[in-house]
Amino acid sequence: MLRLQALRPGTFLFLCRQASKGGKPIDSDTLLRLEDGYKELVASDSKSLLKKHLKKDLFEKLKKKTTASFNSSLLDCIQTGLSNHDSAVGIVAPEPEAYKTFAEIFDPIIEDFHKGFKKTDKHPECCFGKCNDFANLDPDNKYILSTRVRCGRSVKNFPFISCLSENAFAKLEAMISGALNTMSGSYKGSYLPLSGIEKSVQQKLIDEHFLFRDCDRFLKTSGAKRFWPAARGIYFNEARNFVVWVNEEDHLRIISMEKGGDIGKVYERMIGGVEALEKHLDFSRDERLGYLTFCPTNLGSTIRASVHIKLPNLSDNPKEFWKLMDKYNLQRRGTRGEHTKVEDGVYDISNKRRVGLTEYEAVKEMYDGIRALIDAENKIFK
Numbered sequence: 117m118l119r120l121q122a123l124r125p126g127t128f129l130f131l132c133r134q135a136s137k138g139g140k141p142i143d144s145d146t147l148l149r150l151e152d153g154y155k156e157l158v159a160s161d162s163k164s165l166l167k168k169h170l171k172k173d174l175f176e177k178l179k180k181k182t183t184a185s186f187n188s189s190l191l192d193c194i195q196t197g198l199s200n201h202d203s204a205v206g207i208v209a210p211e212p213e214a215y216k217t218f219a220e221i222f223d224p225i226i227e228d229f230h231k232g233f234k235k236t237d238k239h240p241e242c243c244f245g246k247c248n249d250f251a252n253l254d255p256d257n258k259y260i261l262s263t264r265v266r267c268g269r270s271v272k273n274f275p276f277i278s279c280l281s282e283n284a285f286a287k288l289e290a291m292i293s294g295a296l297n298t299m300s301g302s303y304k305g306s307y308l309p310l311s312g313i314e315k316s317v318q319q320k321l322i323d324e325h326f327l328f329r330d331c332d333r334f335l336k337t338s339g340a341k342r343f344w345p346a347a348r349g350i351y352f353n354e355a356r357n358f359v360v361w362v363n364e365e366d367h368l369r370i371i372s373m374e375k376g377g378d379i380g381k382v383y384e385r386m387i388g389g390v391e392a393l394e395k396h397l398d399f400s401r402d403e404r405l406g407y408l409t410f411c412p413t414n415l416g417s418t419i420r421a422s423v424h425i426k427l428p429n430l431s432d433n434p435k436e437f438w439k440l441m442d443k444y445n446l447q448r449r450g451t452r453g454e455h456t457k458v459e460d461g462v463y464d465i466s467n468k469r470r471v472g473l474t475e476y477e478a479v480k481e482m483y484d485g486i487r488a489l490i491d492a493e494n495k496i497f498k
């Protein structure tokens with residue numbers, strides 16, 4: 117098996133933000149910022165999971181801790197939630213070890229977001245299952261405009277995006293783009309570094325839902341914008357239905373998307389892409405939490421299977437709409453993704469849970485939910 121530019125053991129330590137400094141006591145400036153930020157969060161009307169779960173005694177217990185690998189502090193994890201009181205979650209992990217060092221705050225947030233994955237639970241083994249089980253939910257193209265299934269992956273031995281040095285970013289981009297350039301058949305394509313894309317082309321790609329937007333304030337304050345746009349980029353296959361984002365929020369986002377509602381086909385293409393990349397890259401996986409990602413909302417299966425869908429009758433009946441969303445564990449976003457507005461009645465609806473269920477079960481949760489929404493749209497309000 118070809119390993120692209122494999123790192124010698126220990127090399128990565130010299131490439132990252134706080135390499136080899138691990139376990140040092142927190143400095144007084146960080147502690148002050150943490151305490152001030154926490155006071156403001158407590159006094160705010162924030163509805164974030166961070167505020168809900170970071171009670172005073174837990175804050176006191178965690179505030180001076182740092183990780184052994186990269187010296188990450190609680191502030192590195194929660195700066196985004198302290199800066200944005202309107203966050204839904206408000207915490208990220210700068211590196212894999214943060215999930216262990218700060219487990220007492222991550223675990224209840226993971227349990228809350230992923231609807232019941234307890235700290236004693238173990239995420240199942242990867243299981244993509246049978247794609248044929250997912251027939252087209254809308255063969256007449258009445259409701260579903262497009263379908264997208266994505267997963268996130270982090271490359272082993274590298275911390276996450278907010279903890280990478282400029283050198284580590286460059287090394288990672290070279291490893292990932294090298295792996296992408298080995299892809300063949302229907303996955304064959306090309307890698308475009310973000311820094312080389314003209315502004316007008318970049319905007320067009322964003323408008324067409326292929327490319328990530330420039331970091332929003334939630335990501336920016338989490339530290340994800342360091343050295344932006346260096347080492348970020350996008351890979352397309354020739355048919356433009358398979359896309360990989362490099363170093364946006366996670367090291368890789370592996371995405372399959374196309375017009376219409378053929379979820380099985382879209383899912384199958386994503387799986388093929390993941391399997392091809394696995395031959396060249398080692399991905400970080402935790403025995404308990406599954407595949408590791410920067411944001412705890414994306415751990416585990418890391419699957420977000422979504423449709424762009426118009427449901428005018430349900431939109432006029434928000435109570436019924438939300439009831440079904442809740443019953444089927446669905447998440448609703450705006451037309452241009454998270455933290456955006458609904459334009460022209462087009463919702464982005466996906467599975468919400470990613471931890472505690474297999475890849476197959478995550479897609480099935482979305483599939484069953486979308487079927488129920490379409491049934492309700494058709495029958496109940498006729």
Ligand SMILES: Nc1ncnc2c1ncn2[C@@H]1O[C@H](COP(=O)(O)OP(=O)(O)OP(=O)(O)O)[C@@H](O)[C@H]1O
Nearest residue numbers: 262263264266325420422423424451452453454464
């Ligand atoms: N079914 C879909 N069809 C077309 N575009 C989609 C679909 N689902 C999501 N998108 C687009 O994908 C882009 C990224 O969306 P968004 O950032 O919300 O989700 P994500 O990539 O899953 O990551 P995250 O959950 O970390 O935010 C946006 O342009 C969004 O409109």
